[in-house]
Each structure stands twice: as structure tokens, then as C-alpha cells.
Amino acid sequence: MSDLKKILVWMLLLPLLGYAQQVSERKSIEEQINKAGNYFNQGDYARALEMSKVALKRSYKINDDYCLAHAYNAIGVVYDEFSEAKYALSFYNKALEHALKIENDSLKDWIYSNLGSVYYFNKIDVKKGIDYYKKALVYAQKINDSTQITFGKLNLASAYISINDFKNGVAYLKDSESFVKRRGIPEMRFTFTSLSGIYNTHIEKPELALKLYDQAVAIAEKYKLESFLVNAYDNIAEHYKVYEQFDLEKQYRAKSKALRNELYSQEEKAMLNQSATQIQMDEYKIQLDRIELENEKQLQKLQESKTVLWLGLVLGLALLILVFTLYRTNRFRQKANADLLLANQELKAAKEKAEEASQLKTQFVSTITHELRTPLYGVVGITDMLADEHPELKDSSHLNSLKFSARYLLSLVNDILQLNKIEEKKINLEKVPFVLTDEIEIIRNSVQYIATNNNNELIINIDQNIPARLLGDKLRLSQIIMNLTSNALKFTRDGWVKVEAKLKDVRGSVYEIQFSVQDNGVGISPNDQSKIFDMFVQVGRSDEDYQGTGLGLAIVQKLVTLFGGHIHLESSLGKGTTFTFCIGFEKSEQEILVTPTQTSYSDLVHNKILIVEDNKINQLVTQKIMDKHHMQCDIVADGFEALKIVETRSYDVILMDINMPGMNGYETTKRLRAIGIKTPIIALTAFDKDEVKSEVYASGMNDIMIKPFEANQLFEVIQKQLIEVN
Structure with a gap:
């Protein structure tokens, strides 16, 4: 659906026309349609559709073309939101049929714009969509509404750009720029910024394009424009596809799909099909009522005429046809309802089965880790006891191997438990004050023995512009850097490993810090780079290297994602590897109290x-x-x-x-x-x-x-x- 359509649909009440005896009822119907619009904007599509259907019935009763056009247009918008193009076109065309019978240019502007969006956004016929947009723009200029004119130009810009006609698209985009910057509402600013980003992707200015996409995402998040956010993710994914950054493209495709599924559930789509059938039945019933009324009038006029019998037969036949049609429609609706009920029951059973499997998995991981840790406590403890009671065994390779194996197994158990907690979304990031240089220094001390064993130089560079004290989850950050650094040291010999932290950007109170871990070790082949973050995957292992489970980088990627960031890999065989990721932290004003380490008890x-x-x-x-x-x-x-x-x-x-x-x-x-x-x-x-x-x-x-x-x-x-x- 168009990013602008919601703004064009639910407008304030227009001047009421018609006969004096219908003014009160028309006003009430208009209030009902506008209330349905409020439910629509809140994402309550079921109530919006139900209220619009009631308004349609009331409009038929007073036979008012304006109310009928407005009600059909409101119903079409709901179906258009769920990309149900067939039903949306049907209702918009009915709205246009009634709108063309009256003098109301604003209403015609809305409907033509909506028709253009169906053909364009559902990729049915983009050129036909552009023709409808141009008709809408003519009516907007006719009523001299600057807001509607700007919306029309942005719609045309979007459609032309979608078919790579950047000449026409950019022309309409520039025509709308002045109004957007002066008086543009959030939805208008989002669309202008997104289209500008697409244009900069096209002219090969990726940095500016990404900056504009980030601005568009910020607008959507700030004003809770969730359906706009889906489009933003799609635009970013297309950008990364153009520049062949397929991992990032895949991430944004997944984010777009997840948000779309959240906004437009299958149950609501099924409800729309059922409602469409009900609306058709209501239309048949209204037509039947009108025929019956007309029949009564004709019988009264022609009761002394010989033609009464023939007219009755004709009307009776029409009535029978309509009743039969209504009967078949009702049977179809009942079957559709039965199928829908069965599908819902199957979905519910599948959901319960999935939840049960997830619960069993969590329970299994918890139980198995407990059962492994208990004997490991005994193994580690008895190993220490043997070393204390028999000093001659302190340097025994067998005893050290036993203790190492126990601790290695414990590390594996902890990694599996951590992955399960991340997948079950049971990890919440903490916000505690910490000093970045202190955390990096602790990591340096922890991995220095690996550097020494492999004759590596460990280099630390921290940007002086980064605040001394930050606010965030220092434990998860340290875990990311520790895993990357120890991994780099492990696969580098007689070389160097560099850990860097640079201030990339400051947005309000958030400091975006870019972390990188670089080495000049063995590197990773291009064939292995696509699977390096998968669980239990290990690459570049030699015969004497028996350490590692293949979980470290999987945990790193999931933790970086938990922070809202993305990790990037660059590597060449024989030249080395660089891992880069960005995380935002707030500056902390709290003093950090350092507790002296207890060395004697x-x-x-x-x-x-x-x-x-x-x-x-x-x-x-x-x-x-x-x-x-x-x-x-x-x-x-x-x-x-x-x-x-x-x-x-x-x-x-x-x-x-x-x-x-x-x-x-x-x-x-x-x-x-x-x-x-x-x-x-x-x-x-x-x-x-x-x-x-x-x-x-x-x-x-x-x-x-x-x-x-x-x-x-x-x-x-x-x-x-x-x-x-x-």
C-alpha cells in the first residue's frame, strides 16, 4: 500500500450536501466513517472494516451517492492495506461510480489516488497507476489544496522511480521539496527522505543513501509508523542488493518479513475474505429489498391492468434468481466459514505443538546443563585436591589435561545454555556504568597467555574522543570482544592482533562506537565466509588444533544483534581477517566505585x-x-x-x-x-x-x-x- 494513502483516505468531514431531510443522517454516517478511520490508524483493522460496513448499509438506506462513495472508499483502503488488490479495486471502482455522480473534487482526488496506488504498489500495471495519480493531481490542483498537491507529486515521484524513470521521478520529487521542508507532516517527510535515498543508491552515492535511509527509519520509529517501517527495511535491503552486500540484504529482508507478519496476520486476512462475501450478500439483500418495494408500487398501479400478471411473473422470476443467488452465496459463505474454522483449529494446534516443543527444548537444555555441571564440580574439585595432596603431580601432563578437559566441557555447556537463552529471548541487556578502557584491559590480561604462546603482538587502540564512562551492558560487550580476540590470536602465529574502538557518530545522547578486531593470520576462504557465523561450524582448523566448538562466532553475532548492531567480516587467505561492528552507548555521569580485590581470607x-x-x-x-x-x-x-x-x-x-x-x-x-x-x-x-x-x-x-x-x-x-x- 502507498506510504501516503492513509493520509489521503481518512480526512475531516467535507461540507454536507443533499436534501435537508437527510442532513442529520449524513452527518451521523460521516462521523461513523471518520471513527472507522481512527481505528484504522491505530491498526485495529477489524473494527475499522466493521464500522465502514455498517456505514455502507446506512448509506444505501438513504441512497446518498456521497456517503456511498466515502464508505466504499473506506472499505477499499482496509483491503488495500493487506494487499488484497482484487477486492480493493472492486470497492474503489464502486466508490468512483458514485463519486462521478456528484460534484465533489476532493472525494475524486482521494479515490483516483487510491486506484493509482493499487495498480502501482501491487505491480499490476504501474503505467496505469501513474495515469490515475495524474488524474488525482488535476483535482488536487483544482481545489488548490497544497497538501494534497504535494502528496500527488510524491506519489508520482515514487511510481516513476519504481520503473527507473528517474528523470520524471526526480522532477516531481524536487517540485515537492519546498513544501515538505516547510510544512511536511511525518508521513510526508518519511516518503521524501526514502525516495531521496533510493535516488542516491541509483547514482552510486551509497554513504548518503544509507544516511537518508537511517533518517527515514528514525522518522518511522519516532512517530510509530510501523507500516512505513516495513517499506524502509525493503528499501535498505534493495540498497545492499545493488552493492552485493548479500548478508546485510538478508538481515533487512528478514526484519521486513517479521514486521509485516506482525502487522498483517493470517487471521485478519481470512477475516477480510469473509467480510467481502458478507458485503456482497448485503448488496444483494439491499437490491432485493428495492425490487420488492418496486414490485409493491407496480402492483398498486397496475392492479386493474391486464399486464399485472405478466409483470408479477417477471418480478417473481427476478426475485427467484436473486433468492437463488443469495442462497448460493450463503452456502458458499458457510463453507468458507467452516474451512476458516478448520484452518484456525489447525493453526492453533500447530502453535500449541510448537510452544510445547520450545518448552521441552528449554527444559532439556536446563536439565542437561545441570546434570553436566554437577559431576564437573566433582572433577575440577578432585583434580585440585590431587594437586594439593600430591605436589609431585602438580606438573603432570595427565592431571593438567584432565583439568583442562573439565573446564573445556564446562565452557561448552555454558555456550549451549547462552545460545538457548538468546533464542528464547530470555536475555535482557543491562544498563550499568563502566569504563571502556578498563574492560579492554581485563580482556588483554585474560588472553595474553594465548598471544604469548603463539608469539603474537596484541595491540590496543581506543579513541580518546570516546567518553571515559559509558552506560550499557559491559558483560555482553566484553564477551563479544573476548570471543573475537581469542579467536584471532588462536589463528595467528608470529604476527599481530589489533583491537580498536573508534567514535563513529554522536546522535543526541547516544555515542555510536565502531569496534574492530583485526589480525594478519591465516584468513578465511570466500567459500567459508558465508557460514562462519553458523552454529558448530569451524573453518581453517589444523590437525593439532582440537579446541573450539564452533559456537563462539554464533554467540557473537546474536549478541551484536541483541545490541541492535550488525557485524561485518572482511578476510583474505594468508593475509588476515577483520571483524567490525557498531554499538551505541549513552554517556554515564555516575562515578564508578572500584572494590579492591580480596586476596586474603x-x-x-x-x-x-x-x-x-x-x-x-x-x-x-x-x-x-x-x-x-x-x-x-x-x-x-x-x-x-x-x-x-x-x-x-x-x-x-x-x-x-x-x-x-x-x-x-x-x-x-x-x-x-x-x-x-x-x-x-x-x-x-x-x-x-x-x-x-x-x-x-x-x-x-x-x-x-x-x-x-x-x-x-x-x-x-x-x-x-x-x-x-x-
Whole structure:
């Protein structure tokens, strides 16, 4: 549908014409049509169509051509919005038939413009659409309405440009420029900006074209012009297609399709077909009523005439034909309703099945990650215990391989869980203040060992124009840069890897920062570049390289998309690879408090710890951690034993497993709090933190530790809880 059509359809009431006895009814019908227009602009197409249908019936009753034209035009707009060209043309032509019977140039302007849009936007006959647009422009100039004239010129510009007639298209575009800049409403400014962008794509000015497209998107988003936004995404996709940037084209095609499906559901389209049939039935019924009325009049006039019988037979036959037609139409409607009901039931069943499958998938991922983390806690812990108890094994390749394998498996489990959370849209970006240079420095320290092992130089460049403190999700940003940097170091030897952050643009309070990670390593072949962001895909691996799952870049792409950005890849075999992406952050005015790193936990010695854990291996591991730091601890295997032991002994901290047989950690904690135990309780669990935190805190626990964990992390949480209690 035309970007301008909505503006041309639902106009204020025109001067009322007609007979004096019809003025009140006409005014009421006009108010009803304008109310339908308000529902249309709000996206409530079902109510807009229903109200327009009622207005059409009322218009037939008073036999008013103006109201009939206006009502048919309003109905046609709804079908045109859903690209139902066949029905839209039918209703617009009926509107024009009634409009040509009266003197109302504004109404003719609207209808001709709408007819042009159907032929143009549905690609039925663009040249015929241009002819209708020109007829509409003649009427707009006749009534000397500057707004309508500008809309007409923009419509013609759009149609000419669509068939690559840029000479005529640009001429109409320039004619409308002055009015758009002085008095243009948002829809008008959006159309002018979009067409300007298409023209600049054509004359090979891609940077200016993209800037204009971004302005058009901003207008649509600011004024909530969602159907306009669909056109904006299509224009951007076409732009990237011209410049053979097919990945970006694919992204914007997907965004356009998703928004279009959201705006125009299949259920609403089915409703339109049903309504079209109902309108036809109403028309037949109105015609039947008129024939019956005429029949009665004729019978009264000709009851003494010999021709009465013949006239009755003729009218009766016509009546029978109409009744039969009405009957067939009604049968067709009933069948259509039955088919629609069946289709809706099938859609509902498919939706429920898909939701059930999604829920089962989420439950499976949660369960399998929990079941893997629990034994991994034991493997990592026992490996540390062996290294402590047998110093001679500290440098054992077998022991180090065991610990590495456990941590590698844990990393894989975390990656799978993260991907599932992103796909289920369970990740919300946080807004916290952070210092970009500090986060990059932490990443540098974390990956320096990879750089050293591969004899690489790690270069960091941060634009000084970037604000010192930013506001955003630093954890997700660090994860993106960490994955890209470690990947670059892994596939580069005796070379360099450069991490850069540059200020690209400032829009209001948002600072657009362009990040890039570049290396001079092995590079990626053109055949592999199209699949590099797919899950479980690995390229460029050598025989001795056994690390990596192929999930890192998939996570990177999904996180960048979550930020509202796009990641771009440039690579050549033997020359290196560059990943580039842009993310916008607000400037933070808050001071960032730096908490000193805790390196000694000597003040925790001799604290009494109660461990509530049913897994024997995990009991052993946790107890050894406590013993190593000279803490006194008791171990119980379930919640019932925990309730019993606290009656005779007191503890400084309770470490509580969540998933236990008999009585889980939540219920145990609730009962401990109920009997007055105020000791800090820390949940130890292999579930993801986001899955359990609400229930953990609701049960009365004070903090959470996710297994497996480093001993220092546990001691830091214990010390924090002891400080808060004291």
C-alpha cells in the first residue's frame, strides 16, 4: 500500500450536501466513517472494516451517492492495506461510480489516488497507476489544496522511480521539496527522505543513501509508523542488493518479513475474505429489498391492468434468481466459514505443538546443563585436591589435561545454555556504568597467555574522543570482544592482533562506537565466509588444533544483534581477517566505585560452616575446600538432617544445595527461617542463575554460587555475608 494513502483516505468531514431531510443522517454516517478511520490508524483493522460496513448499509438506506462513495472508499483502503488488490479495486471502482455522480473534487482526488496506488504498489500495471495519480493531481490542483498537491507529486515521484524513470521521478520529487521542508507532516517527510535515498543508491552515492535511509527509519520509529517501517527495511535491503552486500540484504529482508507478519496476520486476512462475501450478500439483500418495494408500487398501479400478471411473473422470476443467488452465496459463505474454522483449529494446534516443543527444548537444555555441571564440580574439585595432596603431580601432563578437559566441557555447556537463552529471548541487556578502557584491559590480561604462546603482538587502540564512562551492558560487550580476540590470536602465529574502538557518530545522547578486531593470520576462504557465523561450524582448523566448538562466532553475532548492531567480516587467505561492528552507548555521569580485590581470607579461619549436600563427591570437594582454609564444617545429606542439627549447634554460614531428594533446598530454607534461624544461607547449585534466583531469594536464601566455582569466589561471598550480618 502507498506510504501516503492513509493520509489521503481518512480526512475531516467535507461540507454536507443533499436534501435537508437527510442532513442529520449524513452527518451521523460521516462521523461513523471518520471513527472507522481512527481505528484504522491505530491498526485495529477489524473494527475499522466493521464500522465502514455498517456505514455502507446506512448509506444505501438513504441512497446518498456521497456517503456511498466515502464508505466504499473506506472499505477499499482496509483491503488495500493487506494487499488484497482484487477486492480493493472492486470497492474503489464502486466508490468512483458514485463519486462521478456528484460534484465533489476532493472525494475524486482521494479515490483516483487510491486506484493509482493499487495498480502501482501491487505491480499490476504501474503505467496505469501513474495515469490515475495524474488524474488525482488535476483535482488536487483544482481545489488548490497544497497538501494534497504535494502528496500527488510524491506519489508520482515514487511510481516513476519504481520503473527507473528517474528523470520524471526526480522532477516531481524536487517540485515537492519546498513544501515538505516547510510544512511536511511525518508521513510526508518519511516518503521524501526514502525516495531521496533510493535516488542516491541509483547514482552510486551509497554513504548518503544509507544516511537518508537511517533518517527515514528514525522518522518511522519516532512517530510509530510501523507500516512505513516495513517499506524502509525493503528499501535498505534493495540498497545492499545493488552493492552485493548479500548478508546485510538478508538481515533487512528478514526484519521486513517479521514486521509485516506482525502487522498483517493470517487471521485478519481470512477475516477480510469473509467480510467481502458478507458485503456482497448485503448488496444483494439491499437490491432485493428495492425490487420488492418496486414490485409493491407496480402492483398498486397496475392492479386493474391486464399486464399485472405478466409483470408479477417477471418480478417473481427476478426475485427467484436473486433468492437463488443469495442462497448460493450463503452456502458458499458457510463453507468458507467452516474451512476458516478448520484452518484456525489447525493453526492453533500447530502453535500449541510448537510452544510445547520450545518448552521441552528449554527444559532439556536446563536439565542437561545441570546434570553436566554437577559431576564437573566433582572433577575440577578432585583434580585440585590431587594437586594439593600430591605436589609431585602438580606438573603432570595427565592431571593438567584432565583439568583442562573439565573446564573445556564446562565452557561448552555454558555456550549451549547462552545460545538457548538468546533464542528464547530470555536475555535482557543491562544498563550499568563502566569504563571502556578498563574492560579492554581485563580482556588483554585474560588472553595474553594465548598471544604469548603463539608469539603474537596484541595491540590496543581506543579513541580518546570516546567518553571515559559509558552506560550499557559491559558483560555482553566484553564477551563479544573476548570471543573475537581469542579467536584471532588462536589463528595467528608470529604476527599481530589489533583491537580498536573508534567514535563513529554522536546522535543526541547516544555515542555510536565502531569496534574492530583485526589480525594478519591465516584468513578465511570466500567459500567459508558465508557460514562462519553458523552454529558448530569451524573453518581453517589444523590437525593439532582440537579446541573450539564452533559456537563462539554464533554467540557473537546474536549478541551484536541483541545490541541492535550488525557485524561485518572482511578476510583474505594468508593475509588476515577483520571483524567490525557498531554499538551505541549513552554517556554515564555516575562515578564508578572500584572494590579492591580480596586476596586474603585469613579472617574466615575457624568459622563454622554447615554443608547441606546429597552428592557424596560434592560433599568431599566442598569439605576439602573448607579444610584447606581451616574452617570447621559439618555435612548433612538432606534438609531433614539440617533441621535436626541446627537445634543443637550454631553455624556462621550454611551452604545449601537446591536439588535434593525428600526436601529440596528451597523448602529447607523456608523451614529454617520459620524456626528463627537467621544464619546466612548461600545456595550452591548447578542450575543457571537466572533460572533460580527469584525462587532462591523468595525462599529466604541470601546469595547464590553456581557450580563449579573457584574457591576464592566462594570465600568472597561468605565474607560478604558475614560482614552484612555483623
